[in-house]
Structures are given as structure tokens and as C-alpha cells.
Amino acid sequence: MAIYPTETGHYGNFGGRFVPETLMPAILELEKAFKEAKEDPAFQEEMRYYLKQYVGRETPLYYAERLSAYLGGPKIYLKREDLNHTGAHKINNTIGQALLTQRMGKKKVVAETGAGQHGVATATVSALLGLECIIFMGKEDVRRQALNVYRMELLGAQVVSVDQGNGTLKDAVNEAMRYWTANVEDTHYIFGTAAGPHPFPQIVRDFQRIIGDETRKQIIEAEGKLPEAIVACVGGGSNAIGMFYPFVDDRDVKMYGVEAGGMGLPTGKHAASLTEGKAGILHGSLSYLLQNNDGQVQEAHSISAGLDYPGVGPEHSYLKDAGRVAYDAVTDEEALEAVRLLSRTEGIIPALESAHAVAYCKRLAPVMDKEDVLVVCLSGRGDKDVNTIREAHETGGDSDE
């Protein structure tokens, strides 16, 4: 496939830089700093150092033998991003962007967070590098992820609860962008997912591609071949693009992006922008978007705070239209069931986000051979979700066995 993005930050018809003029100079400065950093061996060395010694990379590619046997299909491998410092893949990106912040001579960072994982990962690297950190988080997410709020504060970050809209990730991004607009001279916005205005989708992808690069090497060592299929969950799409990107040109590797189906696609209460949305502009880029006929962005719904977003990164929109990645959705209920399944077969409690990818294995297993290899990106661990999962159990609709 052609190399994307283009010089102007487009992925086919998608992407771009739809931001107020006040932010454009900072966007261009960031693009320049990122290009220079990528070609600077000292920056690359610094990244390698922190990823190994601080984050704990490389993460294992673990053969989930009991899960594979239970589902009766292919050999399932889990890319253990949940074992990273702070418990998810998010830190791969925040380390990189925090180092970029230093390169640009800025001392403050702002970020949005949904589940709190990106907020915690941003607060963590801010503490590590001595940056002042402010995190915007939707009111509803502050409620359902109270522990992560405290974690961020413990790390020295200021957490601002956002009342606007439904008080979820979309609203947190709006406020973070407004804050950035007002403080752009001395503040960098550490965008958490592979969306937003160019160059963010590219920066996040390039910092997250280590997931796919490691997986490629590890699966060849373990199986002597590339996998038949790869599965990752997609909210904004950062873990998925990091996993998929190094395999895009391997046409025999099927790739599946799993969106949050919420209460079920027919109910309209979901976060499946690629599956159900149409092209539109939100938060700086043109991409698939949940919106009504009048171009008003609709509220997303998912039990998983990290997938509760009506937009998606532009490269995913491009990969969908190019037919390279198949996107589908699983419901809250299927995700909850997958949490239990993985917990009991492998002793691994996945994050609700990652559980969507695990749930999709149940659909893929019956149509794959025993000799096939299926890689799942286990993007985060479920410690933060234990309360949400317990509440869902107790309010029924979701039996224990």
C-alpha cells in the first residue's frame, strides 16, 4: 500500500488538520519537531532506554493454551500490553510525546482521558520528566474511574472534571482543546489516541507501532510464520493501529478491528463509528463519525470508558475503505463475558476495552483451523474496571456462569 499520511496529513479522503488558526502554528511546530526527532539517533536511543528500563518492554507474546483449547479453534496468542508500566499500551505514546515536549522547550502538558489510562500514563511521564500536567476527564468517567482519578492526583497531576455534554471522552477532548488553544505558547497537548489533527494520528501510530513490530518478530520466533489473523479493539484506535501498521503489506494476514457495540447496534447506543457512522469532521480530522443527518455529533455508548468515543482515527477509516481491515462490533454483554472467560481460563483480567478483542475470538474461532495462529492485542489490564464489572454483575442481565 502507499505510504500514509501524505505531506498534508491526509489518508486518502480522511485526516487533515481542522483546527482553529490559533493552534495551527503549534501544529506545524509539532510536525517539524517530530520529523527531526524521528531522524535523531539520540532521541531514538532515549526512547529505547525508557521503553526498556521504565516501561518494561518488550512485552511478552503469550500463547493462551487454555483459552485456545476452550474455544476449540486456532492457537491464540496474547500481546501482553497489559504488562506495561501503568497497565496499558498508552505509555508507549506518552513517553514519546513527553520527550517531544522537552525537545520543543515546553514545560507543561495537557491531555484528555476516558478510562483514565491515558491520563495516568500522561501523569506518570510528567512526573518522570518534571512536566506540569493537567488532565481533562468527563464527569461520568470521573465517577466510573474514581481510582484512576486518585492515581493521577497522586502522581502530581491536576484533574479537571468536565460537565459539558454527557461528560465522557468526547467532552474531555473538547475542553482539552479549548485549554490548549488558550495556553498553546507554553503547553503541549499529549493526544492519547491515533485521531485528532495531523500530525497526531501519525505520531501516535509511530509511537505505538512497537506493538506490531515486536509481535511480528515474536510470532516468527514462536511459530515460524506470520499469524493468519490479528484482532484489536478500536475506540480512537491507538493500540489497533500500532498492532496493524507493521502488517498492512502482509496481505495474507487478516486483520479485525473490534468496536464497542454497547447495548447492540440496533439500539443506537454504541460507539461503533466505523461500522455505523459516516464521514465527518470532529476534533481536527475527517474520519468516520457517529452523527445525525444535521451533522451533530452523537453521544457514544459503551461500558468501556476507553471506547466511549463517537469518532475514530483517520487511518482506520482509510483501511476500512481500502478493504484492508475488517471492522465489526461486540456488545457490552459480550465484552463482560469475555472478561470472565479470560480471567478463568488464563488468570488474566483484561481491561473492558481489550475484552472486546477477546470476545471477537469467540466469533473467529469456529471459522479458523487448529493450525492457524490468531494474535489478540491485549491492550490493557482490568484492575481499573473491577468496580464496573461488579456493578454490571449485580444489576443482572449478566449471570455469573
Next chain:
Amino acid sequence: MSKAMLDNAFQTVSEAGEKAFVPYIMAGDGGLESLNERIRFLADSGATAIELGLPFSDPVADGPTIQAAGIRALEAGTTVQAVLDEVAKERASRNVPLVIMTYLNPVFAYGVEAFASACAAAGISGLILPDLPLEEEGLVVEALKKYEIALIRLVALTSTPERIRALAERAEGFLYAVTVAGTTGERATFVDQLGTHLQELKEISKAPVLAGFGVSTPEHVKELSQYCDGVVVGSKIVDALHQGDRQQVKDLIMSRKQ
């Protein structure tokens, strides 16, 4: 035709040795049925042109006042089509140019060409899209040109000299000089260099330069107008109309003449 109405309005003000005053209102806030009456009230009070906000669910360039007005308008069921239909009703008798300010997505969802055509039919003179920088304006310029709608560009305090030149060179309708680093909404004071910045813009701009964002008192209006061709006042007007305080609106508009 539509664009010319805006150019003529600025010329008239300039020839009279006065400054322009462009109030902003959120279409649908206070009910769509009151929209034309509000436009007439602002025109009668001395507005040079009127900026009409079309509500959007995620207005990242707006502060709390306009966000709240947008939510009220959306909750009242305001749509792009309904606003354009309402505005079209009094097109023939209207003596003040209208400019639409909204975000790209509602325009994109309507269809850029269809939107430009509908604006022309409703007698709209210009369009302001705060989330459409120079780099992306290729999406709309052809359609707007075809229907003679001015694309009103914003220049920021953070804009580099090269960007300022490019924006001033392409200016049509008016050049919207954003007076704060931040979102719309009331401010107590402005940065010291603002006057010089506005004067420099005025020297190179192909269209009148209007200062906006944070302009909220008669003192602001007088202070900023001396450096450029006039002001845009948004949040303060939206707030006063929402409170039913029309005298405050009149006083603000009158302050351009003193």
C-alpha cells in the same frame, strides 16, 4: 450579489467615518420564530452586519456562553435547513448583510455545494468556519466562489508573519482578527501589543479588519475600533439577549459611534 452587500455595508460605514459593529447571535436560541425579529432589532440598533451562529454539538473555539446558547438552540430542535428557511423568508426586505458562523461538520453533512447554494438563496453574504485553517480551505473555496459567498478568515495572535500575510492577501468580506489566545467569551483586558497587531493587519489586509473574541464592553469597542475597522461582539450580545436586556445591546452597538 450576496458578498457585495457585505462589502457595501463596510464601505458605507467607512465613508461616514465610522467603525463597523457586527453582533453575533445564535440561531435558534430563544426560538427560531424570534430569529427574524432579532435580526431586525439588531439592524435597527445600528449593526453593520450580523453574524448568525449555527449550533454545533462540539464547538471547540467557543467559551461557556456560546456553548450554552448552542445547547439551548439544539435542544429546541434547530437545524441548518430550518435556519436557512427562516432567514430566506425576509430576504427581500432585509437591509443588513448576514454572515453565518459555524463549524465545518454541519456544512459538510449538508453538502458543501448545496450549503453554498442554499446560503445564496437565503441571502447570506459570508461564512466563518473557525475549524477550517488555510491548509484545508480547498474543501469549500470553489463552492463559495461560485455562489458569491465570502469566506471570512480568522487570523490569530499566534499566527506567524508568513501566515498573517497569506491570510491578509486572501481576505474577503472582512478579516477576523482574533484578539485573544483562547476561545470566545468575555475578558477583562487584552494583551499590550494588540493595538500594533491590529494596525499591522489593517495595513496589509485586502478587506476590512474586525477585532473579535472577548470584546464585551463599550470601552473595549472604543479602544479596539481605533486600531482597525470595527469589532465583532458575540458572547456579551448572546448573554444580553438571553437575559432580555435589549438596552445593553443597544448601548454596545451605539458605543461604536462615540
